[in-house]
Amino acid sequence: FFIVSGFSIHxxxxxxxxxxxxxxxxxxxxxxRIYPIFVLSLIFSILILNLTSREANPTTILLSxxxxxxxxxxxxxxxxxxxxxxWSLSYEVFYYLLYPLISSKLVSYKSRIVISFSFLLAxxxxxxxxxxxxxxLTNIMELYWIWIFGAIIAQKxxxxxxxxxxFSKGWIFASxxxxxxxENAYCYTNWAxxxxxxxxxxxxxxxxxxxxxxxxx
Numbered sequence: 338f339f340i341v342s343g344f345s346i347h348x349x350x351x352x353x354x355x356x357x358x359x360x361x362x363x364x365x366x367x368x369x370r371i372y373p374i375f376v377l378s379l380i381f382s383i384l385i386l387n388l389t390s391r392e393a394n395p396t397t398i399l400l401s402x403x404x405x406x407x408x409x410x411x412x413x414x415x416x417x418x419x420x421x422x423x424w425s426l427s428y429e430v431f432y433y434l435l436y437p438l439i440s441s442k443l444v445s446y447k448s449r450i451v452i453s454f455s456f457l458l459a460x461x462x463x464x465x466x467x468x469x470x471x472x473x474l475t476n477i478m479e480l481y482w483i484w485i486f487g488a489i490i491a492q493k494x495x496x497x498x499x500x501x502x503x504f505s506k507g508w509i510f511a512s513x514x515x516x517x518x519x520e521n522a523y524c525y526t527n528w529a530x531x532x533x534x535x536x537x538x539x540x541x542x543x544x545x546x547x548x549x550x551x552x553x554x
């Protein structure tokens with residue numbers, strides 16, 4: 338889902354000039370596309386909540402409207418019981434707000450820097466969570482690298498640059514590794530997972546010696 342989101346945002350917004358006034362237009366389009374249907378879905382969810390005699394305190398309802406709910410450790414508030422999937426939108430909205438800052442850096446020669454930065458940021462936030470500093474922001478940034486990957490794919494498509502197999506393989510394996518452990522524990526709670534993650538990360542670095550690195554991994 339986050340990969341598709343990153344792809345669609347960059348593919349539809351890469352032509353915008355955020356330094357010359359397009360930022361407000363971009364934010365307006367995001368709000369117009371998301372918030373009306375989001376409000377309707379929340380109203381419906383609250384109605385079902387009342388009909389089924391389930392409870393949600395006013396703070397939870399308010400934070401739901403502000404995209405500030407989450408299901409992970411350190412959450413400000415959990416989503417209302419009748420609409421738990423809205424947690425993902427609290428991540429999405431934050432990624433949308435970050436996009437104007439990184440859009441110009443998604444061109445080919447800087448894409449590796451963006452990927453590496455977002456990946457290291459995810460590692461840092463994961464370790465922060467392990468050490469007891471888990472919060473809404475660290476939870477969001479742990480998954481940012483997946484969203485960035487979608488944007489990188491969009492950039493490669495825009496440029497007509499074929500996505501190499503090592504590039505795809507590394508991200509697919511890393512994403513799978515993340516997904517199969519996400520429900521039970523952070524990938525980095527076990528050093529073996531952390532090492533595996535770093536090795537898989539090397540698979541999609543398009544370096545001259547990648548053919549030597551991949552077989553050894």
